[in-house]
Amino acid sequence: MKRETQRILLLLVTLLPFFLWSCSSNDDELDSATANINANLKADGPEAARLEIPKLKGGVVNRFLVKKLSSGEVNFCIEWDIAKKAQRWTAFRWDNTNSGGYIKREDNFIEDTDIPEEYRTTYENYRGSGYTRGHICASADRWNSLEANRQTFLYSNMQPQLYSFNGGIWANMEMKVRSWNTADFRDTLYVVKGGTIDHNSDIIEHTSTGLLVPKYFFMAILCKNKSTVNEGYKAIGFYLEHRSFYEDEKTLSPYIVSIDKLENLTGIDFFCNLPDRIENQVENNVTPAAWGFQ
Secondary structure, three states, X not given: OHHHHHHHHHHHHHHHHHHHHHHHOOHHHOOOOOOOOOOOOHHHOHHHHOOOOOOOOOOOOEEEEEEEOOOOOEEEEEEEEOOOXXXXXXXXXXXXXXXXXXXXXXXXXXXXXXXXXXXXXXXXXXXXXXXXXXXXXXXXXXXXXXXXXXXXXXXXXXXXXXXXXXXXHHHHHHHHHHHOOOOOOOOEEXXXXXXXXXXXXXXXXXXXXXXXXXXXXXXXXXXXXXXXXXXXXXXXXXXXXXXXXXXXXXXXXXXXXOHHHHHHHHOOOOOOOOOHHHHHHHHHOOOHHXXXXX
């Protein structure tokens, strides 16, 4: 009996490094003991701890919406302001499990029943408004399954956009971000997109159909790969005015900002769930060349 106990103890000691590695291999559990003064609260739910989720504004008017697939996998998340009937952002991630494939879009826009009816946006809000239904998590961002793609057509994942903006520079920016979703560039790519809604100076208008129209749109992207620089993390932001005409819609460099700058412009605390030592390193500066810009 004593010899059997010794064998078990020896086995546990041998396997301990494996268990420790396995528990720390999930980026969402990265350095849980490390100082992180601005992380989302545990009371906000387990999905709020994901690395792509910004600091939740919370309060009685903001709803944190988690869109899951029938498998239980998180497709994307949204923070929705019920008072303004508008979203603050959509956040999602790419890795090897949810990338690749091609699903033909059905263009079946649907109301979000997770939002009380009186606080939703619907087809009637967009009809005759002069604005398109601009995806935030784009249809082409979720081609891995028909179910995942269908969810991108939720009205809660829309912001009103001018037609030439939606199909022009915004579409080009989305294609650029999708170009980084390759196994040789990232282990995981964390993406946050949205339009500004918090202040009157951030809004073009309130339409007669009940839409709040953002004056600016933004993207915040965090990449984790095998690089030894900043423990494999790097980040980049984009911020641009919502207007009809851009002289060169494919020139995206003028709209690059650091995440710190983007936080100052939007009032949103991006990638708050990163340990502070990493967050401070990757958010203070941006290196365009590391993202393929000249």
